[in-house]
Amino acid sequence: SQQGEEDPQALSIQEGENATMNCSYKTSINNLQWYRQNSGRGLVHLILIRSNEREKHSGRLRVTLDTSKKSSSLLITASRAADTASYFCATALNSGNTPLVFGKGTRLSVIA
Amino acid sequence: GAGVSQSPRYKVAKRGQDVALRCDPISGHVSLFWYQQALGQGPEFLTYFQNEAQLDKSGLPSDRFFAERPEGSVSTLKIQRTQQEDSAVYLCASTPRGGGTYEQYFGPGTRLTVT
Numbered sequence: 001s002q003q004g005e006e007d008p009q010a011l012s013i014q015e016g017e018n019a020t021m022n023c024s025y026k027t028s029i030n031n032l033q034w035y036r037q038n039s040g041r042g043l044v045h046l047i048l049i050r051s052n053e054r055e056k057h058s059g060r061l062r063v064t065l066d067t068s069k070k071s072s073s074l075l076i077t078a079s080r081a082a083d084t085a086s087y088f089c090a091t092a093l094n095s096g097n098t099p100l101v102f103g104k105g106t107r108l109s110v111i112a
Numbered sequence: 113g114a115g116v117s118q119s120p121r122y123k124v125a126k127r128g129q130d131v132a133l134r135c136d137p138i139s140g141h142v143s144l145f146w147y148q149q150a151l152g153q154g155p156e157f158l159t160y161f162q163n164e165a166q167l168d169k170s171g172l173p174s175d176r177f178f179a180e181r182p183e184g185s186v187s188t189l190k191i192q193r194t195q196q197e198d199s200a201v202y203l204c205a206s207t208p209r210g211g212g213t214y215e216q217y218f219g220p221g222t223r224l225t226v227t
Contacts, residue, residue, distance in 0.1 A: 033215060044218070045216065099145060
């Protein structure tokens, strides 16, 4: 079963615009991670935010976490055509090497 | 350094055949995970090893699925008597240590098609 639900399922924007994707989950978590998957390839880790953190930045990425609402958002600023991919949130219920529970993903298309 | 590798990248099996999927984790990584990703879905957890010990196999969908990691490095996921519903991409991931909170490093996956 999948814990996370990403919203929207698909998003199409122009190059240079910002893209925002949301993720909701059901149970308490230790941390939440965002991954990117290009067509036909494996997942690449983007950013990890712990349950005691509210916001984190990495380059053009900004992630927020609201544990009271069980939700997270991923913002990609100044998008590029190369950002075209599927984006998944994944939750870890415990610390340590615990399996990740993924959502269904948001398909982002950035049009040049 | 080399990332996680998986072989074969593509596998076509006739229904009822047995298949074996291989994962080579990053050298020295202690933990290894297998996930199954159906078309248009996110990955779903199958099983997890720490070194050679299989600590969690709760995600394996049936007793036709079997995984091993006998020497704590390479892992093999075996599917016996494949069915059409087994068609999916099988992803392997590894992490460096047994404790703490880490990102997972994924391989490119094996796309299994059962005809």
